[in-house]
Amino acid sequence: GAGVSQSPRYKVAKRGQDVALRCDPISGHVSLFWYQQALGQGPEFLTYFQNEAQLDKSGLPSDRFFAERPEGSVSTLKIQRTQQEDSAVYLCASSSWETGRWAFGSGTRLTVV
Amino acid sequence: SQQGEEDPQALSIQEGENATMNCSYKTSINNLQWYRQNSGRGLVHLILIRSNEREKHSGRLRVTLDTSKKSSSLLITASRAADTASYFCATDAPNAGGTSYGKLTFGQGTILTVHP
Numbered sequence: 001g002a003g004v005s006q007s008p009r010y011k012v013a014k015r016g017q018d019v020a021l022r023c024d025p026i027s028g029h030v031s032l033f034w035y036q037q038a039l040g041q042g043p044e045f046l047t048y049f050q051n052e053a054q055l056d057k058s059g060l061p062s063d064r065f066f067a068e069r070p071e072g073s074v075s076t077l078k079i080q081r082t083q084q085e086d087s088a089v090y091l092c093a094s095s096s097w098e099t100g101r102w103a104f105g106s107g108t109r110l111t112v113v
Numbered sequence: 114s115q116q117g118e119e120d121p122q123a124l125s126i127q128e129g130e131n132a133t134m135n136c137s138y139k140t141s142i143n144n145l146q147w148y149r150q151n152s153g154r155g156l157v158h159l160i161l162i163r164s165n166e167r168e169k170h171s172g173r174l175r176v177t178l179d180t181s182k183k184s185s186s187l188l189i190t191a192s193r194a195a196d197t198a199s200y201f202c203a204t205d206a207p208n209a210g211g212t213s214y215g216k217l218t219f220g221q222g223t224i225l226t227v228h229p
Contacts, residue, residue, distance in 0.1 A: 004155075031215055042201050042219030043156070056216065091155060095215055102146075102215065106155040 002026075004105035006092050012111045013082045021077045021108045025094030029103075032075050034067055035091040037107070043091055049075060082112045119202060119220040127228050132189040134223040136202030137182075143205045143213050145178055147187050150199045150222070159187075159200075194229045 005024040013019050025032050030051055035043035036059075045059040051072035060067070064083075069075040079086055089107040119136045126132055138145070144163045148156040162169045162178045162185070169176045175188040189196055203217040 033216070035217075035219075040221075042203075042221050043217075045216055045218065048214060048216060050214065055214065093156075101161075102158060102217070104148075104156040104158075 004092055004094050004103050006090075006105035006108050008108060009106065010109050010111075012113060015083060015112055016081050017112075018078065018080045019082055019110065021079075021090050021110070023075045023077070023092030023094075023105060025073065025075070025092070026096070026103055027073075029094035029096045030072075031095045032069060033093045033095075033102070034075070034077050035093065036061075037089040037091055039088070046077070046090075079110075082110075084112050086110060087112045119200075119223050121223060122221070123224045123226070125226045125228065126192055128192060128194055130192055130227075132192050132196070132225055132227070134187045134200050134202075134225070136185045136187070136220050138185075138202075138204050138218075138220075139183065140204075140206050142180070143207055145176075145185050146203045146205070146217065147174075147176060147185075148201045148203060148219075150201065152198075156201070189225075192225075192227045194227050197225060197227045199224050 007022045032049040034046040036046050037043040047067045048056040049069040052069050064080045066078045089109050091107045093102045093104045095102045142164050146161045147159045150156050160171050160176050162176050173190045178185045199222045201219050201222045203219045205213050207213050
């Protein structure tokens with residue numbers, strides 16, 4: 001596609017529920033990032049993939065957060081046993097080595113009730 | 114953790130006026146980028162300035178970078194109501210090996226409101 005696509009656009013989860021957020025990067029983009037943006041704050045880095053390899057997961061806040069990109073294209077961010085503090089917008093970004101530019105998706109707004 | 118601080122936190126101006134936003138950061142960087150975010154939307158890349166550059170222009174945008182002060186500014190000239198958004202600076206810093214894969218560290222943003 002023309003841009004980075006994220007789904008769902010909005011997700012309401014009951015506390016304790018598992019959720020899966022999807023990111024479709026721009027075709028051919030090697031690098032993929034996940035960021036978490038709390039209300040009124042700037043995005044914070046969660047994890048980074050180069051193709052299918054997860055090279056940096058230092059930003060994942062707990063072991064309830066898990067990300068994968070098995071075929072080096074689509075990525076899924078999974079949050080297990082959601083807590084209220086997980087409520088945020090989750091942004092996905094991809095980039096190519098050629099341009100060095102980052103393209104962000106519109107994000108998934110997760111609300112845990 | 115947030116790398117930078119932006120000021121002001123909020124800025125309200127009239128259409129046609131200029132808007133200036135400032136960003137400070139803490140570590141050495143490869144480049145600094147500015148992004149715009151409309152309410153409920155994703156981030157739109159505005160401009161990238163490398164650590165060896167001091168000023169860059171793109172349309173009505175002017176960005177300066179002072180690496181000695183670890184600060185940057187974004188100037189929007191002749192603002193329009195459509196410029197109303199949150200603006201974020203983000204830094205791409207080298208890792209321990211001196212390289213970078215593009216991990217960005219964002220400031221907390223400036224909320225700009227342009228009144229018609």
